[in-house]
Amino acid sequence: MNSFIHQLKQYFHIPVLIIGILVTAFWAVMLYDQTAAVRQHQLEQLGQLQMDKVQRSVNKYIHISERMAEYVVRHKGSAEGIENWALPFFSMNRSLRSVQMAPDGVVSYVYPKGVNRFYLGDLSKGPYAYQADYARRKHTPDVESLFPMHIGGTGMLFLYPVYIFDDFGGERFWGYSIVTVAKDDFIEEMNLASLEALGIHYELSWYGIGHDSDQKIFDHGYLGQETVTVKKQIQDDTWTIRLCYANNWENRGMILFAIWGGLLSSAIVSFLWQRNRKLKQISSIDALTGAFNRKGGDEEVHRYLKKEKPSHFMVMALDIDNFKFLNDVYGHDAGDQALKTLVEDIHHHFGEPLILTRNGGDEFVIMKPYAEESVLLERIRHFTVTPHRLTYQGKPIDFYTSMGCASYPSQDEDYKKLCIKADFALYNAKINGKAGWRKYDDSVLHLQERVQLGFKLSDITDNIPGSILVYRADPEARILFATDTLIHLAGCTSWEDFIQYSQGSYRNIVVPEDWKYLLEERKQMQSSVKDEKKIVFLSYRIRTKLGTLKRVIAAGHYSMNAFHGGVFYVSLFDKETLVVKRQ
Numbered sequence: 203m204n205s206f207i208h209q210l211k212q213y214f215h216i217p218v219l220i221i222g223i224l225v226t227a228f229w230a231v232m233l234y235d236q237t238a239a240v241r242q243h244q245l246e247q248l249g250q251l252q253m254d255k256v257q258r259s260v261n262k263y264i265h266i267s268e269r270m271a272e273y274v275v276r277h278k279g280s281a282e283g284i285e286n287w288a289l290p291f292f293s294m295n296r297s298l299r300s301v302q303m304a305p306d307g308v309v310s311y312v313y314p315k316g317v318n319r320f321y322l323g324d325l326s327k328g329p330y331a332y333q334a335d336y337a338r339r340k341h342t343p344d345v346e347s348l349f350p351m352h353i354g355g356t357g358m359l360f361l362y363p364v365y366i367f368d369d370f371g372g373e374r375f376w377g378y379s380i381v382t383v384a385k386d387d388f389i390e391e392m393n394l395a396s397l398e399a400l401g402i403h404y405e406l407s408w409y410g411i412g413h414d415s416d417q418k419i420f421d422h423g424y425l426g427q428e429t430v431t432v433k434k435q436i437q438d439d440t441w442t443i444r445l446c447y448a449n450n451w452e453n454r455g456m457i458l459f460a461i462w463g464g465l466l467s468s469a470i471v472s473f474l475w476q477r478n479r480k481l482k483q484i485s486s487i488d489a490l491t492g493a494f495n496r497k498g499g500d501e502e503v504h505r506y507l508k509k510e511k512p513s514h515f516m517v518m519a520l521d522i523d524n525f526k527f528l529n530d531v532y533g534h535d536a537g538d539q540a541l542k543t544l545v546e547d548i549h550h551h552f553g554e555p556l557i558l559t560r561n562g563g564d565e566f567v568i569m570k571p572y573a574e575e576s577v578l579l580e581r582i583r584h585f586t587v588t589p590h591r592l593t594y595q596g597k598p599i600d601f602y603t604s605m606g607c608a609s610y611p612s613q614d615e616d617y618k619k620l621c622i623k624a625d626f627a628l629y630n631a632k633i634n635g636k637a638g639w640r641k642y643d644d645s646v647l648h649l650q651e652r653v654q655l656g657f658k659l660s661d662i663t664d665n666i667p668g669s670i671l672v673y674r675a676d677p678e679a680r681i682l683f684a685t686d687t688l689i690h691l692a693g694c695t696s697w698e699d700f701i702q703y704s705q706g707s708y709r710n711i712v713v714p715e716d717w718k719y720l721l722e723e724r725k726q727m728q729s730s731v732k733d734e735k736k737i738v739f740l741s742y743r744i745r746t747k748l749g750t751l752k753r754v755i756a757a758g759h760y761s762m763n764a765f766h767g768g769v770f771y772v773s774l775f776d777k778e779t780l781v782v783k784r785q
Contacts, residue, residue: 224573224591240481242430245445247485248397249432252406254444255392255525257436260360263298263381264289264437267362270301270379279366279376281305285313286698297387300356302380309380325378330361332412337363338375346441347408348417351384358383379446389420401448410439423448455764488560490538493546499559503569503617506557512610516578517617519624520605523636525564528601536594538602540564551585567621575609579641582607586639596661602637604628613642663776668775671708673727675768676758679708682766691754691776703747713751716742726769727760741777753777 303311325334346359403423437679486498529537589600606627631640669688694700
């Protein structure tokens, strides 16, 4: 032993060797704990992301069942013809297996008819009697998983209670609208395979009304001791996902190498530290746009303010006007491209330095230092009135944004409070018309409640005198919107009947000789588009589905629309029934 120590002293300085080993061991332990914490945080975020996907899928199918219920309400308790109402949902959702309507709890209507269905029969007597009764009593939808499908396998069931109103406004229970979805397709929608590609094992389970324990929906691999559990309450059910990495979190080889490496500990620590920084950075960035997510943005603003200590900065809240409409018309890929375009335009228009945070959806927050407030406010104004353009599938699409802002330190010295005030200003700007902006002031404090209309748009369109028509200013005069009064004026019974009769074109309704006259008037209206308040009154004939001619008085206005281009807005009155009283 003495000979070994003597030889060791010849090649190594024992105190340095001991200190090196201790320091390396200390850093190795610290890095292990940090790596475990970062990866745990990463799993929590991935789990939350998957739970958000579950919620979107559940809400989507609940929405479909709600739309089926809406059909029954509109038709005063009748489900006849609901297959035409349901057909578009099947074309857009390949996971959808059946739509079932159950008046008084007994399934009487099933679409589609065939082998791809699952009959529930009388809900009050079946295995889901308790859940059906709960949904009825609580006026809430119910979700069931792992029920046996008629064609084999299991599926998801979405149960929605339907209530209709009598002529006196009284409410009564009608029955249920039911949507069934294949489980495998439901799982595929959530793209759980992406977790497998990351080397993550997981288990997805569900605990619903009337059940004693969690029901396992799907799993992959074996869950070890270092498992992260993420729960989410969706409707009245609890969804749970458990995740862990397939490989051991402990990198024992690296730790042993760090301990025995001694002099190499600095390089090892530097490498691992940089790797952990990248992992942490990934968890702070929005993957779609490259902007900070909410957590990352708050941290970056905190670091910037602490380091740079700017004397003035502006917090700007903004979103895309009519973003949902853009998604609905062009698809979510176009919506994603719009978000990327917006982020590029923000950096290009406002310049650096700035910190851009995506709060979710189409909502963003900008922290921008400035020297002259008037210059920055002019940039904000210009940004909101200038269209942002993307090209999707070869077609240019313009969209606008609205903004609200609040300044430091004149309006507050706390960043989070400035964000709240900027959001209030944004809301106030959207109330006063989109594609605008508003700086926070004390007047927005009166907006304590975001008041909504107490009635639906259909209540307005169905009760305004006359008929309303909106159609494109193209050669085919494509119909975009028509009220029920116009549909009935044309001798049709429904929107589908009206579109089939007109072939979707207004020119097919107007008498050909009168269409030439109408076409000339249209050209004059389009040539004077700058006169936004100009309304033209015309008289011409339309041909009804029954073959009769009716002369109408039409008040028309031409305007440009960001999505449809030139559009005509027309109010029509049947001349025979039009009564003008004078004092």
